[in-house]
Amino acid sequence: MKAYFLCLLCLLIIGIPLFSFAGQGGYHYFQNQFDPWTHRNIGIHFKVTNTECLVGVEKRSWTFESDFIETNQSSLNNCNSQEEISHNIIVKNHEDIIANYRIKMNLDSSLENSTSEINQNYWHHADLMSHGTSIIGTINIYDYILISASEKSAVTGWMGQIYNSIKEKPINQILIPGSHNSASNNLGLERSPDFNSDHISPPEIIKKLSQTQYYSIMEQLERGIRYLNIQFCFDGKHIRVCHGVYSKDETAENIFIDVRDFLSRKENNKELIIIDIQNFHNWILLPYLFKQKFRNMIQNYLGQLVAPQNHFSPTSSFQNFINSGHRVIILQDNPNHNLAWDRAQSICHNDYNFNQINDILNQFENNIKIRELACSHDKFLLSELAYKMKEINITHPNGVSLKDFLGPFKMASIKKLNEIKSEKWLKDKGNIIIEDFSSGFDLALIAKDINTNTVTVRIQNEYSDGYWGDWANETQLINSICKTNEYVGSYYQISEPNQENGDDTALNAIRMNCYKYNNGKAYYFTRMISSNEILWKNSRIGAPSGCFNGPANGFQMLIETNQIHGDDTAANSINLKCLKSNDAISQVFTSWGTRRPPALCPVGYALVGFITRVESNQKEEDDTALNGVRGYCKPFIQ
Known part of the structure; x- marks a missing residue:
């Protein structure tokens, strides 16, 4: 990857x-x-x-x-x-x-x-x-x-990049990024029949409040979106995108052409797209011949790309769609044709009727957590990070648009995703997630990591945390973690020798080295990583050590217990546990304390970074310098 x-x-x-x-x-x-x-x-x-x-x-x-x-x-x-x-x-x-x-x-x-x-x-x-x-x-x-x-390069053809990880999964158990009212990026001023509110009538205001995306359908697909949420209206001549007002340029034909052209590119030969026609205004009242014309339009533009419902279902595996070439799923209420899946029978969409930010985010989370209670196992699950407007008070005409309302909600929803993306319930139960004004790649890359189970795992235990000092900030680890597909393979330590009658601090700093691996062996050094440290004037750099035939998959600390009334040093050294060889043991200049139980990565994972707990200068009091270490692991991809 x-x-x-x-x-x-x-x-x-x-x-x-x-x-x-x-x-x-x-x-x-x-x-x-x-x-x-x-x-x-x-x-x-x-x-x-x-x-x-x-x-x-x-x-x-x-x-x-x-x-x-x-x-x-x-x-x-x-x-x-x-x-x-x-x-x-x-x-x-x-x-x-x-x-x-x-x-x-x-x-x-x-x-x-x-x-x-x-x-x-x-x-x-x-x-x-x-x-x-x-x-x-x-x-x-x-x-x-x-x-x-x-x-x-991380977003282009992202489903194909992780194909081996998702090919056997049912499509309704894969996390899929989507956009809400996907084709609303270029709305005009012509009122459309789907708008049914009498509270706001000027089309200029309707347009501002109905736009929910910045990018065209093609741009969204290129940026990683794989679920499109569409509303259509028939204006007497054409099937057009509508959301209170008509789109200036988006029609059903244009959307089908964009999807076809995107999937025809070589780099996208393992991508799958869901087109969810959430609303086709007055579809039931339209004549049979018109419905057949719409079916023929789908056939003409998408042809063999369409996955017919009589051969597939939401529980069909991802590879079934890819291997058959049927890589477009169309959902529609009462479709009356065999190219679209009946929406009511295919997808769960638990709508909500409130606009308090915390209520929306809690509903989003609960919708996924209780999936087995709220949604049949053989359906898609649609979860929204979208704001619902119930009552509007315009206080400044130059700032009136849906995106202007969304500042606090957008911040809160991104924080929410940051909080939950390492949760097991999201990986196990999440499916389609949609948002307003999507960048595309934000959701796509979260989905890419979660679908491949490459969310980072933190390893720690009470024995390696030490006693005193502050931990490095986990949100500021640019210099403390290897880049993607790089792993820790060697390290060295900086420690202070025995100060005899002076104040001992022992271990002052740890520096680890990142490598790229091929066939299990390190072949390219990329960079050194470090975390918080404090270097006392007598500290020395010890000789380095490394793992052979594979990266490190954990560590083991030597820590001196609390000396109560004596001179404390806390951490004295750290050994790297190696995936395929004996421990790597770099040089240090003290050896007080006892070797603690190791902190190990899960099976199949390797060490990619660490943070430290360091006590600052205590002035006239007893100093201990580096106290504890916590590590980060990711799946070892050779």
Whole structure:
């Protein structure tokens, strides 16, 4: 599996008084940092430049000084917050620039964005969600900026990349990323008959509140989406996409052509797409000849790609679809033709009728957890991360759109995915997950990891945690974990020799080396990784050691117990447990304590990183330096 880099989530928020759009502004940022559980975001970082009007930005490094940043209203800097405030956000993967976003903000209008220096090897995505609107249950008084990025090679043909891991699974037991109202990216102003509310009549407002996606159908497929959620209306001549208003350019024919063309590419020969016609307005009332015409349209454009229901079901294995060439599933209510599966008999969709953020997220989780109670085992399960509007209060006409409402919800839903993606119930029971304004690759890469069971496993035990100090932050592990398909193979330690009458600290630091493997053997060193450490002036670097014929699959600590009234040292050394050879034992300069039980990766996994627990300088008190270690493992893919 090729390495990928996903999702710098940079959430910048312009603080403003409720329903007031003048006065001093402020930023509060939220960054979806490196996620050790799915190995995402390695190397992805960003820098904010042109920041004359911002206070609290570290201009010399790729980070913020603090998590609250104010606008500078000094007249000397010409930074009146009522005027336009601009800055750049440069997104990088290690040293490669992915994109340079130019953000323009004005507290009396919507956010604007332009992009330059785009790296064609990456997908990138920017959500701009403006202030000035409120919904019952959610008050949006901030501006949200969401930026994410992914290496294209990780997303292109992602189902084919993991084919061996999913080929025998029923299709309704595979996690599939989807989009909500997938074809609503380019809506027009022509009212469509499916809109049935009298509360909001101007088509301009309907359009803003009905758009749920940024990208076209083809772009979504290229970005990893494999489930399309579609609504059709017949305008008397054509079958068109509708969602309160008609799409400017999307018709049924266009969608079928895009799906066909996407699947015809060589790199997509093991991809499968579900087209869910969630609503075909007045389908039951349309004449039989029209329904036959629609069936013929499917046959003409998709032909043998369509999987007929009389030969397949949601419990058919993934390889059955791929090997037969029938790689398109069409769902529709009362289809009256054999090319579509009856939606009511094929998919569970537990709709909800509330718009409180926590209620939506809890329903999303419970929908999956209790799948066996709420959904037949022989159906698909559709779970939504989508906002439902029940009552709207427009407070600023320039900021009225569905995406502007979604700032707080989008942040909360991404946090929710980060929390649950390592949960067993999601892997065992999750199926189709859809979201609004999807980047595509965010969900696709989470699905890719979960479907292949490559979510990172943390290994630890009470014996290797030590006693004192603070653990490194698990969300900031860029330098503490190997890249995808790389594993720990050797290491060295830095320790302080016996200080005789002085204060002993023993183990000060650990440095591990990452390698690529071929046929079980390391053939290419990639980089060194480390975690928190404290180096005392007398510490020394010991001779390195490594594993032979395979990577490390765990570690074992030598830790001195609490000496009560004596000189404590805590951790004295660490040995690497090797997958196919004896322990790797690098040089250290003390040996106090007892060897603790090992912390081992699960069978078939190998060590990819670690974090440390380190006690800071205690001044005149007893120092111990490095205390404990926890490791991270991923499946060993040779």
